[in-house]
Amino acid sequence: MAAMLEVRGLVKRFGGVTAVNDASLDLREGELLSIIGPNGAGKTTLFNLISGLEPPDAGSVRFMDQDVTGTEPERLARLGMARTFQHGRVFANLSVLDNVLVGAHTRLRAVRPAIPLLGPLLELGLAAIRPAAVRAEEEALREDAKRILTLFGDRLLPRIDNPAFSLSYANRRRVEIARALALHPKLLLLDEPTAGMNQTETVEMQEVVHDLKRSGLTILLIEHKLEMVMRLSDRVIVMDNGSRIAEGLPQEVRSDPAVIEAYLGHRETGAAAPAREDVS
Numbered sequence: 001m002a003a004m005l006e007v008r009g010l011v012k013r014f015g016g017v018t019a020v021n022d023a024s025l026d027l028r029e030g031e032l033l034s035i036i037g038p039n040g041a042g043k044t045t046l047f048n049l050i051s052g053l054e055p056p057d058a059g060s061v062r063f064m065d066q067d068v069t070g071t072e073p074e075r076l077a078r079l080g081m082a083r084t085f086q087h088g089r090v091f092a093n094l095s096v097l098d099n100v101l102v103g104a105h106t107r108l109r110a111v112r113p114a115i116p117l118l119g120p121l122l123e124l125g126l127a128a129i130r131p132a133a134v135r136a137e138e139e140a141l142r143e144d145a146k147r148i149l150t151l152f153g154d155r156l157l158p159r160i161d162n163p164a165f166s167l168s169y170a171n172r173r174r175v176e177i178a179r180a181l182a183l184h185p186k187l188l189l190l191d192e193p194t195a196g197m198n199q200t201e202t203v204e205m206q207e208v209v210h211d212l213k214r215s216g217l218t219i220l221l222i223e224h225k226l227e228m229v230m231r232l233s234d235r236v237i238v239m240d241n242g243s244r245i246a247e248g249l250p251q252e253v254r255s256d257p258a259v260i261e262a263y264l265g266h267r268e269t270g271a272a273a274p275a276r277e278d279v280s
């Protein structure tokens, strides 16, 4: 079976820095692939190239059997690719529920026929003639949003009407993931979902991601916390200085000398290259 995501030879340069250097990967349906590596290894840039945030200088991305190289994020979302960001991006003035509904509405727009200009007018027209149908649709979206929020236990549900700006950092990150899930994605890209979280919150998030994986969702994960990577991943790719330095099963990668060197060793410059979070 063809991979859901096929990345070939991606390159991205910023001035003299090659942030991503000939990156390739395959991700099959239902798999969880983690990308690890020291700070500045190029992980987030790789995500940006895959999710259409930045165009690559070379290489290609295929998703669901389509060439989507350089395709804008909105279109990728419609095709079923959702992502979250390293520092969490939510609509600060919207409530928890409305943040998630934004994701749901994006999905609805995707399944409706695209009729430029006429589309919004048709929607208004429909709302005027069939208010009950529109209400029922809104109600279904709300129910779906609440179902997604229950994935986070009692972290978000009691705060469903609170504005996102009033939430803790960890809760804002949960809201962002909930919004991505409201797209009903086929592929979810998670950029350090536990960054800035304490141990309890990290374990909780690990369970959420585990549940998503068990539900069959295909996941590409950037994560510094190796315990989580070891527990969740089917495969792991290790990046350093923009390049892939290792790939394999979690246990294989963990004992790879090149990986140990990148995480713990001293480079030619003599500078240590520690990962930001725990390396255990």
Ligand SMILES: Nc1ncnc2c1ncn2[C@@H]1O[C@H](COP(=O)(O)OP(=O)(O)OP(=O)(O)O)[C@@H](O)[C@H]1O
Residues within 6 Å of the ligand: 014, 017, 018, 019, 037, 038, 039, 040, 041, 042, 043, 044, 045, 046, 086
């Ligand atoms: N927009 C940009 N302009 C210039 N340089 C950039 C830009 N984005 C990334 N870089 C550089 O590219 C390299 C890779 O950065 P990137 O953020 O992708 O690494 P990372 O592995 O995600 O690191 P971290 O774990 O700290 O998030 C770094 O040297 C970074 O400074």
